[in-house]
């Protein structure tokens with residue numbers, strides 16, 4: 205039942221953004237296969253890109269939860285079938 | 295409440311007189327520690343709960359000079375400080391603040407932080423930290439409290455530069471309170487406390503990218519919800535703490551009364567409207583009332599307001615209200631659709647949304663539907679409540695003790711319940727008449743919460759009797775706070791319902807583990823002697839004939855008071871939805 209997804213999150217450039225992101229993935233039993241983070245040209249934002257394996261329900265819940273965190277500016281995920289879902293932060 | 299209000303700046307006056315004078319000094323260069331205290335005072339904080347230690351000493355030194363603005367309450371364990379801050383916040387609606395040192399001081403806050411997160415309580419924790427040069431060196435009392443608390447806080451931040459302090463303290467206070475409230479933590483290295491800054495109070499509005507604490511109400515969704523309500527024949531409103539947090543009690547009353555909607559409360563929603571209201575049909579959940587649990591699976595519409603479909607409310611989700619349409623109103627987007635899918639999702643503040651719904655919804659009376667709840671009530675009365683209140687056995691039952699407490703206080707007391715059987719007895723029988731009159735640890739179920747929380751409630755609300763209802767087990771988790779209560783002369787009444795067991799666990803062992811009472815029987819100390827050792831009045835009661843008089847004596851004391859009530863040892867709390875069962879599979883015995 206696990207599918208592969210790509211998750212992209214934009215956060216404030218704060219160390220705790222890594223912690224919260226990864227902790228939330230763990231809580232929802234999402235298996236992280238790769239993780240990359242880069243700083244935006246302005247230097248104020250992190251862009252996190254993860255490939256993960258998860259159940260669709262776990263993925264949906266995690267993204268919704270992370271989207272509500274203070275410091276998360278946006279998060280979206282895309283399954284291999286290219287279905288794009290996004291959650292606005294806030 | 296008056297005491298607390300007295301120190302708050304008057305309308306139109308943004309700063310306190312003392313601060314005005316200090317700020318007028320030619321040089322406003324102050325230490326980071328001083329800035330912490332001033333920023334708290336500027337943010338309206340008048341009471342803090344804390345415990346000192348090496349890494350937070352500069353802040354304590356600054357507090358020494360600010361006793362006229364900020365009252366510091368010295369607890370006896372940091373867990374006590376955060377539960378007290380939670381109790382304070384929940385009783386008066388202001389943000390609770392606690393202060394701890396690094397390492398063990400900070401980690402002792404963790405249970406309370408998790409508790410505040412679960413129960414959406416606005417708390418700001420300020421922790422000292424080793425100097426920034428020592429970070430990562432496993433220095434004495436260094437703990438990475440930012441990592442430890444990240445998943446449990448709404449926001450946290452480490453300050454190493456004193457110049458950041460005014461803005462970050464102000465941001466912490468704002469984040470804790472706004473939107474869905476919650477705990478935040480600010481960790482301040484010792485060098486940032488000692489270093490200096492040119493102090494200016496942070497006065498700008500907070501603009502936090504991506505943070506939308508006050509979502510815009512979508513009128514179309516309000517329309518859609520009202521259409522469902524108008525069409526529904528058997529609607530049921532589920533009231534959660536969100537109603538209390540948004541101050542929407544009046545709007546809720548107008549809404550349910552206009553549309554003739556029966557409503558039930560979650561544990562934390564109790565008192566949103568008085569339990570004497572004719573449309574109130576009871577408490578939801580595992581040990582809630584029979585009617586709302588049964589009717590959840592017979593209604594055609596659930597209107598959930600500021601509640602999160604916690605598993606203690608729903609039981610097995612696969613068996614939960616499958617027949618019903620759902621309207622879910624909440625201020626936190628991540629709660630909507632998390633556990634129970636909704637036909638209409640309303641992301642909004644409860645007060646605003648309920649007001650809008652009341653203007654649109656059709657006026658109705660639903661006599662037949664309400665009569666079904668009354669019939670359930672009669673069943674529960676005959677099979678559970680009658681024996682709970684008028685037991686044949688000579689021993690006192692928790693339920694009758696709570697019923698007598700309600701009678702002797704006229705329901706005016708603020709009750710803070712700990713966790714266990716006594717908590718459920720209090721929730722069921724105290725008869726909550728107003729929001730904030732029943733405070734308990736709901737989501738985390740933290741034993742040891744009630745005594746320190748009652749301390750915070752007692753400081754926030756001097757206008758009401760404050761009664762902590764605690765089990766013999768839970769009392770022994772934070773009993774050291776009796777010292778704080780006595781020292782601060784907080785007239786908290788402590789009622790220990792002593793059954794000699796970790797009763798709630800014993801009940802489960804009896805029902806689901808073939809009465810194998812593994813590690814649940816307690817050999818207890820003499821609780822009255824403990825109270826006396828702390829300098830408190832105390833009394834033990836075990837006779838029904840003496841119960842009322844002993845409650846009256848407790849209430850008439852102006853000092854803190856401990857009343858140990860010896861209750862039936864193996865009383866069980868019913869009704870009960872067994873773990874894993876559906877809410878309608880509620881058992882009456």
Ligand SMILES: Cc1ncc(C[n+]2csc(CCOP(=O)(O)OP(=O)(O)O)c2C)c(N)n1
Pocket residue numbers: 712713714715716717739740741742764765766767768769791793795796797798799
């Ligand atoms: C800190 C903590 N540890 C363990 C538990 C599990 N637990 C829930 S109720 C309970 C028994 C409580 O006993 P007591 O305080 O005597 O209350 P009673 O149920 O007897 O009324 C326990 C151990 C908990 N909720 N919190």
Ligand SMILES: [Mg+2]
Pocket residue numbers: 714765766767791792793794795796797
């Ligand atoms: Mg007990």
